[in-house]
Amino acid sequence: MSDLDDGDGNVPDNARTVPDEAVLDELFATIESRKRELPEGSYTASLFTHEKGENAVLEKIGEETTEAILAAKDDDLDELTYESADLVYHLLVLLSMKDLDVDDLRAELRDRF
Numbered sequence: 001m002s003d004l005d006d007g008d009g010n011v012p013d014n015a016r017t018v019p020d021e022a023v024l025d026e027l028f029a030t031i032e033s034r035k036r037e038l039p040e041g042s043y044t045a046s047l048f049t050h051e052k053g054e055n056a057v058l059e060k061i062g063e064e065t066t067e068a069i070l071a072a073k074d075d076d077l078d079e080l081t082y083e084s085a086d087l088v089y090h091l092l093v094l095l096s097m098k099d100l101d102v103d104d105l106r107a108e109l110r111d112r113f
């Protein structure tokens with residue numbers, strides 16, 4: 001659980017209080033909270049309840065990957081950063097859908113040091 005999680009899975013909306021090194025953990029905690037609570041109007045919740053099932057997020061990952069590649073080919077660094085953020089967010093949603101988490105990702109990356 002993140003330091004800012006109140007124990008009930010509630011994460012503060014004001015992410016400016018989150019230190020840079022905790023951003024991925026906070027984002028993942030928000031995704032997990034949306035998965036549990038399924039609040040109305042939440043884009044994340046809509047991915048968990050989509051009629052296409054996991055294909056909805058898989059398609060998004062494909063789209064965002066293509067957009068990141070095109071931005072890289074254009075040397076558009078702002079766009080590359082923006083599309084990379086979209087990609088990472090959707091990847092984290094996919095991990096959550098599969099009951100994996102950001103610690104699994106961290107452990108896999110650490111094993112490669």
Ligand SMILES: N=c1c2ncn([C@@H]3O[C@H](COP(=O)(O)OP(=O)(O)OP(=O)(O)O)[C@@H](O)[C@H]3O)c2ncn1[C@@H]1O[C@H](COP(=O)(O)O)[C@@H](O)[C@H]1O
Pocket residue numbers: 027030031034041042043044045063085086089
């Ligand atoms: N990091 C993200 C994030 N990154 C991308 N997205 C959404 O992912 C979608 C990306 O789709 P596209 O790029 O295809 O853009 P689009 O607006 O759908 O347009 P089209 O391409 O369909 O025409 C957009 O709807 C973005 O809003 C995100 N939605 C949510 N988050 C995080 O999740 C938190 C909770 O969000 P909700 O679940 O909406 O409450 C937010 O506070 C953010 O921290």
